[in-house]
Amino acid sequence: MVGFNAVHQNLDNAAMTTAVGHSMGSLGVMEAAKTGLPVDNLVLVGDVGAPDNVTSVNDLHLNPGGTVYRGSYDWDHVAEVGHGVGWQRKSTDDSGFGAVTFGTDGTTGPDGAKDLPTKTHDGQTGGKDGIYGYFDKSTESSYNQARIARGLNDQLTNAKR
Numbered sequence: 001m002v003g004f005n006a007v008h009q010n011l012d013n014a015a016m017t018t019a020v021g022h023s024m025g026s027l028g029v030m031e032a033a034k035t036g037l038p039v040d041n042l043v044l045v046g047d048v049g050a051p052d053n054v055t056s057v058n059d060l061h062l063n064p065g066g067t068v069y070r071g072s073y074d075w076d077h078v079a080e081v082g083h084g085v086g087w088q089r090k091s092t093d094d095s096g097f098g099a100v101t102f103g104t105d106g107t108t109g110p111d112g113a114k115d116l117p118t119k120t121h122d123g124q125t126g127g128k129d130g131i132y133g134y135f136d137k138s139t140e141s142s143y144n145q146a147r148i149a150r151g152l153n154d155q156l157t158n159a160k161r
Contacts, residue, residue, distance in 0.1 A: 005085070007121070013115050016040045016041065016144075016149055016150065016151045017029060017038070017039045017040050017041070017063070018039060018040065018041040018042075018043055018077065018148060018149040019032075019033075019039045019041070019042055019043070019077070019086050020043040020044075020045065020064065020145065021042070021043070021044050021047065022044075022045050022046055022047075022049060022123055022134060022135075023046045023047070023048060023078070023079065023082065023121065025156040026044040026046075026047035026048060026092075027044070027047075027048060027049075027050075027051050029042055029044070030042070030044070030050055030051050030052050030054055030060060032043075033060035033061060033062060034051070034053070034054060034059060034060060035061065036061040037061065037062055038062075038063055038065060039062055039063060039135065040062065040063050040065070040066050040067070041062075041066065041067055041068075041069060041147055041148050041149065042062060042066065042067070042068045042069070043069045043070070043135060044068070044069070044070040044071075044073075044092055044099070045070070045071050045072065045104070045121065045134040045135075045141060045146055046069055046072050046073075046078065046121050046134055047072065047078050047079060047082075047092050048078045048079055048082025048083055048089065049082065049083040049088070049089025049090055049091055049092065050089055050090040050091075050092055050097070051111075053091070054062065054065075054090065055090055055097075056096060056097050056098045057097065057098035057099055058098065066102060068092075068098065068099040068100070069099060069100045069101075069102055069144075069148050069153075069156075070092045070093065070100070070102070071101060071102045071103065071104040071141055071144060071145075072093070072104060072133070073104045073105050073117065073118040073134075073141075074105055075119075076118075077121075078119050078121035079121060086093065098161050100153070100156070100159060100160070101113075101159065101160040102141075102144040102145075102148070102156045102157065102159050103140045103141075103144060103156070103157045103158025103159065104117070104118040104134065104139070104140055104141040104144070105117045105118065105140065105158070106139070106140050106155045107140050109157075115138065115139060115140035115143050115157065116136070116138050116139045117132065117139065117140065118132055118133060118134050118136075118139055118141045119131045120132070120133050121133075121134055122134075123135045123139075124136050140157055140158070143157070144156050144157060144159075
């Protein structure tokens, strides 16, 4: 990350650096961000809640102006179980947490193009049996993650800020 940050600075901060955490990996990137992670965007998909001592995005230290984004499809029970039974982790979906939530459940654009829905906790399935993961091609989730990485957060679909 230090090397990426050096490139970022050499490009007069024109390059965007985005770290993505999926499922339990979301805990890893948030743990790294607790002590300082030189990224502009932190993207959490199918996350299992925040680690101990993280109650909001203010506890995460990104580059100045950095933003935390999250997306989980409506029926992601694996992520729900990961939040803990009886030892609940702080939900990143809570408005008080401060993350920007983006759509993952599929949408139809103004031009009629369809962004496919995520229907499994998996990262990728290749669309086997019509089931798509968070990183599969042509899903609303993957398009939104690409928009975030490109700095096009104003074009996120189904965003809640």
